Amino acid sequence: MQNQVVPALAALFEHYQRCYGQPLAEHDASEPSPAEQLPAHQGKVAWHPYVRPEPGHFNNVGHALNLTVHPSLAALFGHYYAGHLPLCYKGLFVTLLQPWNEADFERLQQNQIGHQLMQQKLTLPATWFIATCRDEHRLVTLDNTTGAVLLERLGKGTIGTLAPNLATFLQRAEPVGPTI
Template sequence: MQNQEVAALSGLFDRYRRLYGQPLAEQDPGQPSPAELPPAHQGRVGWRPFLRAEPGSFDNLARALAMPVHPSLTALFGHYYAGNLPLCYKGLFVTLLQPWNSADFERLQQNQIGHQLMQRKLGLPATWFIATCRDEHRLVTLDNASGAVLLERLGQGAIGTLAPDLAGFLRRAEPVSS
């Protein structure tokens, strides 16, 4: 399944580039990325997905939380350094998150642990955030048990299922101009 998900993510990057050209990200000179393309324009920098030589691992999350981590999480966040992508999925506008560099990947892992600890405290099922919504009280998550992509209300759990799996979500998502 992981190969399907990585291929679907790569296809999403390609669709964005075909529709809108080179994607842009906010430039932070203190946080360079192997995905960056010179030169920067008015505080923004072009980028292209940078395939990591060795995929990032979430084994440390599994150990820290004493639970298995759904392999789709590694498929989405472990293979590329890239900028976040604005998408529309069935009329829902979201921003798909991506790690910009190794420090950002570590921050993402720490934030995932925090999210999971809050889920436990509230007695909610294990999910991992993968995208933000325009409504800051909602987010798109990956169900740790099934791998389904969910729409979740912060602190209240799943509102509904967006897709039965990550590959389907990524294939059906439509890039939008940032």
């Protein structure tokens, strides 16, 4: 199923652009991205998903944790540099995370390791965060064993299953326009 994640993500980017035009991200001149399209204006920069010449991987993360990382994680985070994408999934408003540049991708990997170490400490199953929720105590995660997309309460574990796999989650998510 991970081979369907990248096309589903590309279709989601295209869907957003058809609905709302060029997406915007907070501009930080010290953190440029190949995804940036237009000069920054009022603290925002327009972006377009940038296909990485070489996909990023999570082998180093798996090695650090002595764990085989579900391949959907690399499919989601390793193919593009892009801004985060606001989505609605069955009434749940979330922000799909994406690495902005190589340094951000490395921070994402470090944060995934930290998340996994906390999961282990709390004796919770291995999951990887993929999106944030408006309620900061909840996360959308990827189950490392099954590849299912879950809703979790931070530090408490799974609330429920959102989708049987990441491709399905991305295909069913609806872009949400920028807020004024």
